[in-house]
Amino acid sequence: MKRRRLRLPAVRGGRRREAEEELEAHVQLHQDDLIAAGYDPQEARRIASERLGDRDETRRALERAARERDRRLVGFERLEGLRRDISVALRRMVHRPGHSALGVGIFAFGIALTTTMFTVVDGVLLRPLPFPEADRLVALYSVPEEGEAFPWVSMGNWYDWAAENRTLAATAIHSQEPIDMTVSDVGEPFVAPAVRVHGPFFETLGIPLIHGAVPDSAAVGRGEALVVVSEPFWRTALGGAGLSDLTLTLDGARYGVSGVVQSGYEHPEGTDVWLPRPARPQLGMMRNNINFRAIGRLRDDVALEQARLDLTTIADGIRRSDPAGIYSWGVEVRPLTDDLVGDARPYLLLLMGAVGLVLLIACVNLAALGFARGTDRADEVELRLALGAGRVRIVRQLLAEELTLAVIGGAVGVLLAWLGTEMLVGAVGEVVPRGGSVRFDGRVALFGAVAALASGAAAGLPPALMVSGGTRGGGGRRVVGHRRDLPGTVLVAGEVALTVLLVTGGTLLYLNLSAIGSRSLGWEPSGLAALQVSLTDPAYRGDPTRVLAYWDEVDRTLAASPEVEAVGFATWAPTTGGGSGFVDVRGDAEPEGGAGYRVVGGAYFDALEIPLAQGRGFDARDQADTEPVVLVSQAMADEFWPGVSPLGQRVRSPSMEAFFFGGEAPWRTIVGVVGDVRHFGYDSDPQGTMYVPHMQMAGMATSMTATVRLRGAPSADALDRLRREVQSIDPSLAVRASFFEDRLRNLLAERRLVLLLLGVFAAAGLLLASLGVYSVISHAVARRGREIAIRSALGAGRGRVARSVVVGAMRWVGIGTAIGLVAAFAARGSVTDLLVDVGATDPRAYVVAALFLGFVTLCAAAVPAVRASRVDPLVGLRSD
Amino acid sequence: MSDTLPLLKGTLELLIMKALSVESTHGYGLSVWMERGSRGAIVVDDSAIYQALRRLEGKRLVEAEWGLTENNRRARFYRLTTFGEQQLDAEARTWSRYVESVGALLASGSGGEG
Known part of the structure; x- marks a missing residue:
């Protein structure tokens, strides 16, 4: 009662x-x-x-x-x-622990992968920058006469934008990338990433300082030597000392430390030292020195488009008044976040899409399991319907079972994602821009929870509706029940299709990376070491004899080592940055084009194994007081002297050399042609390049990389021995040593990481799809036990029974594969931008995906089928 | 009477629960119990009793069933649920504490005057 x-x-x-x-x-x-x-x-x-x-x-x-x-x-x-x-x-879960564990496991797996990937996407793409009102921060790009906007601007142009605009609350420029400056007053000299900033840089971004202040513009204008440093740099390199009489020696000059930037607010990322410098107008050709990046803060009531119009109007005025400025055609205004994230966006979106597919496969898999289970329970459901239970009630009950699995699985998955994020941050932190802002928090957990519930509903609703729909054949005893397996089989086909999509994409990226890695560089990186030295000590300044004597000493020291085969020098060796200059071949005011510009010395071409195609290389003939000479690359020869021998032709580079020769660049005679190189690594294209002997260009030889070809196998010990030998020549200089192979590998780190993650997702999809095939076939043969037993009893061979089950399933796998291939072909646009040397329709990727899927699912199907065919007919008939 | 109703609102539910804890009865029985138990000091609007009963049903403290009285009249009988029994104990204790506290305050107030 x-x-x-x-x-x-x-x-x-x-x-x-x-x-x-x-x-x-x-x-x-x-x-x-x-x-x-x-x-x-x-x-x-x-x-x-x-x-x-x-x-x-x-x-x-x-x-x-x-x-x-x-x-x-x-x-x-x-x-x-x-x-x-x-x-x-x-209660049901407890009754079927194996099945429940599988369901929870699949949910946990899908949610963990998705949530972990989301953490990265959230940190890099979705989270605002840490600065106050970060949505008003913009990057200003130059727009050339033709082609796309690029992020570099000249001080001359920016100066006018800053003075005349009415849409920006503040704007500033900074040197492109952090430049390496030698810190020489704390222990062994080392290199710190530094940027020069002009204008109200810290105020524009709203960068908070934990100590001191930003040098005021009057002090900067007077040329006072003051810097701002990052918090980590201040703590480690400067020992967290008080600022009042703290000084820092950078490239041999002493600076006072005026402020410390709060950790996490460094811009550009990774900067340790900021050098505030005055902003000055620059006119004429100086407007073309696009060595800076510009940032700005929009006024409160101004939209991005208004600022673009405002600045473009100013650029129009510059073009009319100063026609020599060739980069003044317009100004593009972009959100600063977009500027920072750059090309990581398509990668991240691709990966998020891929992980979404994995989650979808997991849902389809669970739905297939749900159908299989639902058909097992069809009799029970029919009975309940007959007893008057409402359809809604039954759907609710079936859905509740799936959602309970989803909630438990989701909780486990979010927990795993929390651990996974720690791991992933270690892997992506260095590779992805804004990697430091990737973190797991409540917002990510909420995403995981919503994803879990949504996938629970997606996986649970279709089977629940079908089972409760009463559309099945009559109840009672069935001997043959193919129809019941149909929805599950169709779902497995869908699962296979999605997996084909993933495997095809992954294979394309793999083919792409291996194609890139097998490209010819035009130079040989293996066994080649880089020793980078900047002659920052003031003793070298304005003393070319001393500069050349230093490199001579380095050359002799290294060449004397039995481990060394050849030594060369270059202002910009491959992968260590690069400069380009205007090229003049006719002698009129207008340069004919541009080319890469390198100052080289020693046996540079021997060390890098760059072949000499025509003429001679540099040798002892080429001294400071002999005829100015130059070597050009094949691409440059083809561009400027098509069909003519370049040997003996004359060329000069006003933008690179005029400064060092009293305003008039010398004419140089071409004495040889060398092979083309991919200067910026596998990803880059060969570029026309001119090489000038360092004996004739000592003014630029203050910062070079010694390129050292080793005789034996490269080892960290050998590298360290070389570094110490060079270090001992002048202990006041910082020497950075690395192997070119490692430098190249780092340049591909982003591609490799994307491939790795996509590989993991494809493997996950494959695992889930095989699981789906396995369980659907297990259910089918379990329910068809009587049929199989009868057939066996009637004399059908065991192999034949097994074959019929597998063939039935593989037909659907085949359909799924075909759909997947078509889908992959249709979706090829999503990877096209990431591919080099490999087409998005490369048949190898499609064949591999189809064969791989076929093989794996065949194995998954064969196991339960073979097991079923071994059942004793008598046992099979008695059961049920 | 309408002046005292707001005060009685929560109290009325408590009194009904108390009555039902002694014996299941109908609305009329409750009306009589309250009038007699308070010797006529508390006269409650019968409509208020029935509304309070529906509120109690809504909170699942009380449930109702049609039945027959001793002299064969059909009436809706109310009974305290298990949950209602628990709530009655808790609320009765709260009520007693409240009454004690108010009483103590009033007593101290009159002392100060004298």
């Missing part, structure tokens, strides 16, 4: 009758009492009625109260229903 029974709320008429009857009963009971007390029956009736007051009004009040009561009871009913659904679901 204590147990509460289900009570449906009264309908409207019910509530009215309830109130009427109850009030009538009240009057009658009162009347009875009054009669018993000696009242006349009619008198009693009157008193009782009067006591109750206005019957209609009272009844209405009761109806209102009853409506509220019923509303609350329905709420209770729902809550109780939910509790009941969950407790039933939990």
